[in-house]
Amino acid sequence: MAISVVQRAADIFGFSVEFRGYRAGDSALAELGEALPEETIQGVRSSDAAIKGPVGETAKDVIVRLRQMFDLYANLRPAKVYPGVRPLMDGVDILIVRENTEDLYKGYEFELPGSAVALKVVTERASRRIAEYAFREAERRRKHVTIVHKSNVMPKTDGLFGRVAKEVASSHPGVSYREMYVDAASMALIRDPRSFDVLLTMNVYGDILSDEAAQVVGGLGMAPSANIGEKMALFEPVHGSAPDIAGKGLANPYATVLSAAMMLDWLSQAKGDPRLEKASKLVESAAVTALRRGIATPDLGGKYKTSEVGKGLEAVMVELGG
Ligand SMILES: NC(=O)C1=CN([C@@H]2O[C@H](COP(=O)(O)OP(=O)(O)OC[C@H]3O[C@@H](n4cnc5c(N)ncnc54)[C@H](O)[C@@H]3O)[C@@H](O)[C@H]2O)C=CC1
Ligand SMILES: CC(C)CC(=O)C(=O)O
Known part of the structure; x- marks a missing residue:
């Protein structure tokens, strides 16, 4: 097609x-x-x-x-309501900007006797370049970024991502931002999806939230x-x-x-x-x-x-x- x-x-x-x-x-x-x-x-x-x-x-x-x-x-991953679809809410237009190379999807998984371990990899370099990308996109849109992570539970990895994203935010004074933990963000996407413009997040959260956002605007087929x-x-x-x-x-x-x-x-x-x-x-x-x-x-x-x-x-x- x-x-x-x-x-x-x-x-x-x-x-x-x-x-x-x-x-x-x-x-x-x-x-x-x-x-x-x-x-x-x-x-x-x-x-x-x-x-x-x-x-x-x-x-x-x-x-x-x-x-x-x-x-x-x-x-x-844009999630935008098109005409003729049946969205959960009209007028939603979100751009998810997902870091695409690190996090648990790096693939470092190990089996140990009776357990398994996965390494969550987050670097300052990758966090900075994706945050820069998101803030640049926001400058061309409605000038708002929601930074999504879970630094309250993972202060080292998600904490690094959030800290770097906020540093990048400070060099884009024309773009406002807020921070949300991923659980709260997944709720807000249903309750108040029009409050999102650019949603900047990490690899795994972006994978999950983008399916959710797709359903908000009419389904994965859109x-x-x-x-x-x-x-x-x-x-x-x-x-x-x-x-x-x-x-x-x-x-x-x-x-x-x-x-x-x-x-x-x-x-x-x-x-x-x-x-x-x-x-x-x-x-x-x-x-x-x-x-x-x-x-x-x-x-x-x-x-x-x-x-x-x-x-x-x-x-x-x-x-x-x-
Ligand atoms: N980026 C990728 O290559 C992805 C690959 N997968 C793979 O696809 C396979 C199926 O995964 P699922 O978890 O079932 O997710 P899925 O995205 O294939 O399907 C989830 C639901 O959405 C519906 N759906 C998906 N695409 C649709 C379309 N174009 N039109 C109408 N309805 C549609 C399906 O019918 C199903 O009910 C798995 O093998 C998985 O690994 C899943 C997601 C992303
Ligand atoms: C390997 C894929 C199934 C993961 C996924 O859903 C995605 O990253 O889009």
Whole structure:
């Protein structure tokens, strides 16, 4: 779906795109013996940008590895109410900025006799660069950051993250901020989601809170994401392989389509090509128009299959793109 939408945008705005497909995930493990084959790693490395679909139970060996391998340190997870969806509350527009390379997802787990241990890794460098990213994003939005951690229980690790985030806050006087413990933040996301603009948090909390925020704005089928590094970026829907609905044509494709829009926007800045920015805007506005017209899967109350939503969306792109 992402490919056809990007190709359609390319046709409309007159730029060329070369798509290369690479295997990863459960099927790659079963058929090739590796969830993340070397060819896929090289493919990601040599591309201008990458987009990943759901890969299943081996997600840790694919996406967590790619994030760390290519230092894709900023995980951007917007949670925004689109027309035609059924949100818990209207008017919500949150950007979760999640540190993407450290914390318990670093993968240092050990078994001992009768117990198991995981190391939570937090560095000043990674905390500072993600906080800088979040405050810069807030400057372009509603100028408010909520810093989320649990330093009352983990004063060394989460304490470091919170301290560095507040130091960064002091160099962005135009952006206001508040601090919340993650348990209180998860409650506030339900009770008062409109009070959030940018939510800056650590890796594990960001993973969990972004599923919650997605549900607040209409469900995981509406949640795109970006994994951004200094020079590379990889885009993916927040959701997984949805085994309960897989193969039935029920999966909502908007999360993937909106991830493709994020990719075009990132590429427009990376390449300095305004046609790519126009393409990104067209994909998003076509999604808005299609959703207004009820072109949606059953999770949104629609009656269309995944592929029908894709065709409908492309038709709207052509209509809006001229
Ligand atoms: N970043 C990644 O690659 C991720 C991978 N996963 C993997 O995906 C597999 C399934 O994980 P789950 O915990 O079940 O999470 P999931 O995100 O696949 O599904 C959770 C719920 O959301 C629904 N859902 C997800 N995507 C949807 C869509 N596009 N349209 C409509 N409904 C949708 C599902 O039907 C399910 O009820 C696991 O193997 C997990 O490891 C899960 C989350 C993220
Ligand atoms: C490895 C993934 C399943 C973890 C996750 O849900 C994510 O980081 O998006």
